[in-house]
Amino acid sequence: MANIFGEQINTIDFQDETNPFLIPIGVSNRHLHISEKDFETIFGAGRTLTSIKDLSQPGQFACEETVHVVGPKGMIENMRILGPFRGQTQIEVSQTDARKLGIQPPLRHSGDLAGTPGCVLVGPKGYVVLESGCILAKTHIHMSLEEGARLGVADKELVDVYVKSERPLCFMDVMARVHKDYRLDFHIDTDEANAAGVKTGDKVLLIKK
């Protein structure tokens, strides 16, 4: 097998703001999405989410509220809740976090929670024992309908993503999610960000297969 990229990759200007294939990274720290029922159990009846910061995806926000997440081998304190409420509580951790908790969550896309391990959530007014809900999040790229059209990428299409950094690597088979409520952002977790030597806002190259 010959050179993967040929010399092409060396001709890319990663500072070129007019290249639509240079897309921003969003690094997701451990966090959880929560159902209204679980939230009220943990924080008290009638309480609701308190937004402290809008996120890159429209309608999504970081909350003031945090919970302690407990697994068979350890606890992670003060994990941030992201709003709005969801139908089912979902805890997104890195493999590093999972080892600390003592659970083995599978690699899944958001919302695909069948057969995943649970944990215990603890807060000021109570706790919830979850039978499932913990995942490692698969890398994915959010994009709007217009962004998808401009890049020629369809919903659920797999692409590769090249990272030029001190630790250069290429994420393979990354799923694009194209939806009117999304905005262009390549989401990875903290293990992946550390391995690639990148941080939120850095630009990476989307490569169509």
Add this chain to the structure above:
Amino acid sequence: MANIFGEQINTIDFQDETNPFLIPIGVSNRHLHISEKDFETIFGAGRTLTSIKDLSQPGQFACEETVHVVGPKGMIENMRILGPFRGQTQIEVSQTDARKLGIQPPLRHSGDLAGTPGCVLVGPKGYVVLESGCILAKTHIHMSLEEGARLGVADKELVDVYVKSERPLCFMDVMARVHKDYRLDFHIDTDEANAAGVKTGDKVLLIKK
């Protein structure tokens, strides 16, 4: 830019034991190499390293002895010493570990310690305040002279390494180190192993540029 690998990558049998380009991964957990002087300060004069396990590289071994590593923001307890003694103490951590310690080590090859941050090492008989020595280890591939010849890879040559897993990715520009005392092994740290969804002993594909 078109498909990186074309369809070639899908034709590779990763279980094919006769393909010399399928090489084993060795995941390096946080560890340190230590000078005899620093060791005696921490463990007592006249003490020496106690091997408990040979490592993949000939002459290298894991030691019974561990030390606590302290940085401005935190401590990692019981970090394993790898022998034999070296001229200068070197602490190899992941970015995850570095954040816990509160230090910002650069990405370096082993032995290249100029300008790196220090830390404090604590053990049963004393402690050592290091001015430098902490690094994130750059990925690299060890190989013997025979293995380098068979693969057509020279010392310090850069290659790419493709990982087929649930989290497929390609490490780019990985340096090969070819030496008579080395044995074939692709070394990555725990952040990189988590990001790639692999463990020690898994096989990856070396791709010449």
